Amino acid sequence: MANRLADAVSPYLRAHADNPVDWYPWGEEAFADARRRDVPVLVSIGYATCHWCHVMARESFSDPAIAEILDDGFVAIKVDREEHPEVDASYLAAASAFTRQLGWPLTVFARPDGRAFYAGTYFPPRAQQGIPSFRDVLEAVGEAWRERRDDLDHTAEAVGAAIAAASVARTDAGLPDRAALEDAVRELADDEDAVHGGFGSAPKFPVAPVLGFLAAAGGTGRALAIRTLRKMGASPLRDPVEGGFFRYATRADWSEPHYERMLTDNALLLEVAAELSTGDDRPVFLEALASGVVAFLTDRMQLPDGGFAAAQDSESTIDGRRDEGGYYRRDAAGRAPLEPPALDAKLLTGWNGLAIGALARAGQVFGDAEAISTARRAADRLLVDHVRGDGTLVRASLDGRASSAPATLEDTGMLAGGLVRLAVATGEARYAVAARGLVDAAAETAAAPSSRSAVPAEDGEEQA
Known part of the structure; x- marks a missing residue:
């Protein structure tokens, strides 16, 4: 497994370099691999000082069993939202179609063309308070990709069209008085x-x-x-x-x-x-x-x-x-020795x-x-x-x-x-x-x- 994050400019990406997950940084290489393998893309977005990003990294991305599921059935991309605000903004807009609880870590599942068909934020290692476990989410997405691809395509197209329509800038409005x-x-x-x-x-x-x-x-x-x-x-x-x-x-x-x-x-x-x-x-x-x-x-x-x-x-x-x-x-005084x-x-x-x-x-x-x-x-x-x-x-x-x-x-x-x-x-x-x-x-x-x-x-x- 190639370690593609060890020399990243982003400290957030470097912090994930030793995960058992076969991470890609943001870029065309990852999407090309997804097209070649015909698998969905996981886009995981966060930042270096995000507490819940740390938690999910320890609970899930450091777990060899989770890594095996990801590596076998997905292409996994790690994104620093501060380095790539345009990527973060695009996928936040898509995620709003699936959850009101927006934030980071942002967990997005997309087709190899980048269009999102499902998204959430933090997923725990075990289901709790109505939130499915990350393993369950991965298995459900993998099953849907294999058996109900048309449904996922319909969702991806609908979300993409809604975002495109909402992003058309109005030029006829004046400044507020x-x-x-x-x-x-x-x-x-x-x-x-x-x-x-x-x-x-x-x-x-x-x-x-x-x-x-x-x-x-x-x-x-x-x-x-x-x-x-x-x-x-x-x-x-x-x-x-x-x-x-x-x-x-x-x-x-x-x-x-x-x-x-x-x-x-x-x-x-x-x-x-x-x-x-x-x-x-x-x-x-x-x-x-x-x-x-x-x-x-x-x-x-x-x-x-x-x-x-x-x-x-x-x-x-x-x-x-x-x-x-x-x-x-x-x-x-308590901080001084730390x-x-x-x-x-x-x-x-x-x-x-x-x-x-x-x-x-x-x-x-x-x-x-x-x-x-x-x-x-x-x-x-x-x-x-x-x-x-x-x-x-x-x-x-x-x-x-x-x-x-x-x-x-x-x-x-x-x-x-x-x-x-x-x-x-x-x-x-x-x-x-x-x-x-x-x-x-x-x-x-x-x-x-x-x-x-x-x-x-x-x-x-x-x-x-």
Whole structure:
């Protein structure tokens, strides 16, 4: 069995390199093998710091009996959703036809042309609470493939057609007017958890883009953003020792977090804190909250070469066993002798752009020269290693090795936005010039004919 993941750029793929499963990385080779063998494809999508991805890896993908079923009857593909967001988005859309419980690990079964005919998320090793075991799912899919192929084809075609219809962009709609934006603020206010802060019930996410919208809306929206950030910052969702925010909480009062810490969440929440600290009515709690996030980004997430890691794991090894959250539940003295949870050290262009912009803005608002210096180090690294000579971008890299995954408009927009923030904070026009170059290069690429999309087709090109 070939080990195709050992030298991957993605730490998530590398973590699965020693599984007994005959994994392929995302690409045409896997789909060609499925066509040659006439077997379905399993596309398993996750990311390096995902707790339930770790659980399914230990329970199922490390099981030789499960591996034998997969290797005999399927082609198995492992995808890092952060490296290939276009693949993740495509299959998330398909999975919504089969389950409301979307998330990761995302488990998709597809034909050799890439069209999905069944999907779910985490499957346990034994059936529980109405969820079938992973072995049962594999055996049922294999049986359906052999005996009811026409039914699977019908499902795949119907899902593909529905996604295609839903993805047609409308170009006749105008931007929302002030009344529509005010209605959105009122709807969010109606959904506020007045006791614990945030929106809705458990599980609860920090929804930083929503807070950013509310902060910029002023008036009622700004007040709502301040209340929410105040309660989140004083809750178990925020690490009181190292300052960063965790991914989400499983309870309405923000307790029992899932402890992975994402670069995106922390960058966006820092940006919100900076925005809410402008003006004469700056709440006093915001500076300490922002300072904690800056310290987390600088001390934990910034790599020696200047860029930022994508995330920090929720799990670590304590007393010889893997423990989810054990490190974070200790105080500073209790953490001191422990090895911190591992970083996903891959550099993502867009996510680094968010961190650069947030640190630059926070440094400007709070008078924090160290935050601006941290942002400058990251920007200089990205401009050297993630911008090609023709102005196009590298999506991701690890230890100086560039991924073959295509960059997205997210990468252009987020990095360009961060560079503009940094230009304003430092007064250095070169960062604004670089941002304009990125936007111009993206516009030229968008204007050029292209047939790229997420799923490899039978002729080796890619199809919708």
